[in-house]
Amino acid sequence: MNPPQSTVKPKQLDVERIRADFPILKMDIGGKPLVYLDNAASSQMPQQVIDRLVRYRSTQHANIHRAVHTLSEVATAAYEEARRKLARFINAREEREVIFTSGTTEAINLVMHGFGRKFIGAGDEIILSTLEHHSNIVPWQMLAEEKGATIRVVPIDNSGELQSGAYEALFNPRTKFVAVTHVSNALGSINPVKQMIAHAHARGVPVLLDGAQAAPHLAIDVQDLGCDFYAFSGHKLCGPTGIGILYGKAAILESMQPFKGGGDMILSVTFEKTVYNAIPHKFEAGTPPIAAAIGLGAAVDYLSAIGMDAIAAHEQHLLDYATAELARLAGVSIIGTAANKAAVLSFVIAGVHPHDVGTLLNQDGVAVRTGHHCAQPVMQRFGLPATSRASFAFYNTTAEVDALVAGIRNVQKVFT
Amino acid sequence: MHWWPGFAMFRRFSHESQRLMADPKALYQEVILDHNRKPRNFGRLDHASHRAEGHNPLCGDHLSLALNVEGDSVAGITFEGESCAICKASASMMTVAVKGKTRQDAQQLIDEFRAMATGELDCGSAPHHLGRLTVFAGMRDLPTRVKCAILPWHTLHAALNSVASTSTESNDDPMNAPIGNA
Numbered sequence A: 001m002n003p004p005q006s007t008v009k010p011k012q013l014d015v016e017r018i019r020a021d022f023p024i025l026k027m028d029i030g031g032k033p034l035v036y037l038d039n040a041a042s043s044q045m046p047q048q049v050i051d052r053l054v055r056y057r058s059t060q061h062a063n064i065h066r067a068v069h070t071l072s073e074v075a076t077a078a079y080e081e082a083r084r085k086l087a088r089f090i091n092a093r094e095e096r097e098v099i100f101t102s103g104t105t106e107a108i109n110l111v112m113h114g115f116g117r118k119f120i121g122a123g124d125e126i127i128l129s130t131l132e133h134h135s136n137i138v139p140w141q142m143l144a145e146e147k148g149a150t151i152r153v154v155p156i157d158n159s160g161e162l163q164s165g166a167y168e169a170l171f172n173p174r175t176k177f178v179a180v181t182h183v184s185n186a187l188g189s190i191n192p193v194k195q196m197i198a199h200a201h202a203r204g205v206p207v208l209l210d211g212a213q214a215a216p217h218l219a220i221d222v223q224d225l226g227c228d229f230y231a232f233s234g235h236k237l238c239g240p241t242g243i244g245i246l247y248g249k250a251a252i253l254e255s256m257q258p259f260k261g262g263g264d265m266i267l268s269v270t271f272e273k274t275v276y277n278a279i280p281h282k283f284e285a286g287t288p289p290i291a292a293a294i295g296l297g298a299a300v301d302y303l304s305a306i307g308m309d310a311i312a313a314h315e316q317h318l319l320d321y322a323t324a325e326l327a328r329l330a331g332v333s334i335i336g337t338a339a340n341k342a343a344v345l346s347f348v349i350a351g352v353h354p355h356d357v358g359t360l361l362n363q364d365g366v367a368v369r370t371g372h373h374c375a376q377p378v379m380q381r382f383g384l385p386a387t388s389r390a391s392f393a394f395y396n397t398t399a400e401v402d403a404l405v406a407g408i409r410n411v412q413k414v415f416t
Numbered sequence B: 001m002h003w004w005p006g007f008a009m010f011r012r013f014s015h016e017s018q019r020l021m022a023d024p025k026a027l028y029q030e031v032i033l034d035h036n037r038k039p040r041n042f043g044r045l046d047h048a049s050h051r052a053e054g055h056n057p058l059c060g061d062h063l064s065l066a067l068n069v070e071g072d073s074v075a076g077i078t079f080e081g082e083s084c085a086i087c088k089a090s091a092s093m094m095t096v097a098v099k100g101k102t103r104q105d106a107q108q109l110i111d112e113f114r115a116m117a118t119g120e121l122d123c124g125s126a127p128h129h130l131g132r133l134t135v136f137a138g139m140r141d142l143p144t145r146v147k148c149a150i151l152p153w154h155t156l157h158a159a160l161n162s163v164a165s166t167s168t169e170s171n172d173d174p175m176n177a178p179i180g181n182a
């Protein structure tokens, strides 16, 4: 385990003030104050985002990119403004490189269909890692099956770190694509993606990063990373469900075939020939989740105002504290001890199944995730059916870590 | 009966969400903890006449059930596998309950247990044969855990009907509970 590595301290978060923005954090669960530690599954929404959704729905709603009436223009402007905010949030070169999707899963499927089905063929190889969420495995398996391509998997070591030597050794002239997670949802490992991308690019291989767990916790700069695609979900970023983005480099997006056909993604349609619209609209068929996109825009405004560096620093502090506290508990093992970790703490309690842990912690108001976290290859790697996972957000406190620790002691008491 | 077998349970959960906050400590009663610690009839059964595997892919619970049916009677029954305390205790108590029973009586227990766990059978008012198995009645207030308690019974149903493998997520099985996720 690594000691905290704070060098220059970014500005301290006023966590109590931040918590006041989140109505749900005032809730009781069965008479106990809610201790929400399932942020890697979905994080909570501040009043600012809720208010933005209400404002859109009560004063701005209309379909976009269509009519000339005022509401449609207002809605279109708000939707495109949200795209601009997202582009700025990840430092995309151009707004049209940001495609609204329903979430990370759809973003990855878009790349599989739009890029994979066009450019990957029989005998080609796709590199994934052991740490992938099922949503970054299954689409590629479907593609491999359809095309006769092969999936190669980067192994991890016992701490949950990707083995970079093994990654580099997987490359050969048939390697056509790399799809890896930026941060592991099951273990929290932050992967050395910048070096991985550089290695792939030196061989002409494009790279997709699954940023579902990274975007909420780290400042993302897609130009600095150099990735060809970056995907994440709004609901893990204090935004609504049903929205996410796919960032793609403009030239690659332009070379791809559309994913879904329908309205908005075309310039002209006759039964003889249909001309597709330009990016990003080419990939946004049909009426998009307009409110959700605008809500996500408000969420990134909210996060940016706090500052992603300050968020990352506070979460690192929580992780270090929680790691130290859990390490002191006999019978509790932390799964995933990579040197570079996001605020995800997977653990098992000797003799107690994670599902029983989850049910009993809930009794104390503590919400954690239990199960395989949609990352069964990770569980198999550690020979576990499941773990319990506490995942922290910037609005969590060390007092909440204490509640988790007390809850774990209770579980152990029940099961002695 | 509604066309969807889980309708009654769905309706119950959606209308009584307040009850989801019920005290789960009541669930982890000593009898359940005891069967979890010292599961009865745990292990292999040589020369079994019926076997089935039960899986709950959502939480990773896995159970192998072996039966020795002699004539019309469940003469022997054992289970193995890895699962949460609720599932293991349910399996252990199930083996105790059905051992020596006729196939018909075992099937009746399966039906009653399922009805109790999904809230369709109120053990306080309706007649039943569940005995100590009523410690699982609280499951009906924990929709995400119902499947853990039902899995062994689900698997017993499969074994008695010579289905080799069953899953809480298979759509063709009427035992399938409709909600709950990991």
Ligand SMILES: Cc1ncc(COP(=O)(O)O)c(C=O)c1O
Pocket: A040, A041, A102, A103, A104, A105, A106, A133, A135, A136, A181, A183, A184, A185, A210, A212, A213, A233, A374
């Ligand atoms: C690493 C990772 N990738 C992808 C996903 C899928 O995200 P969504 O379900 O929002 O599409 C998740 C969410 O659980 C995740 O943690």
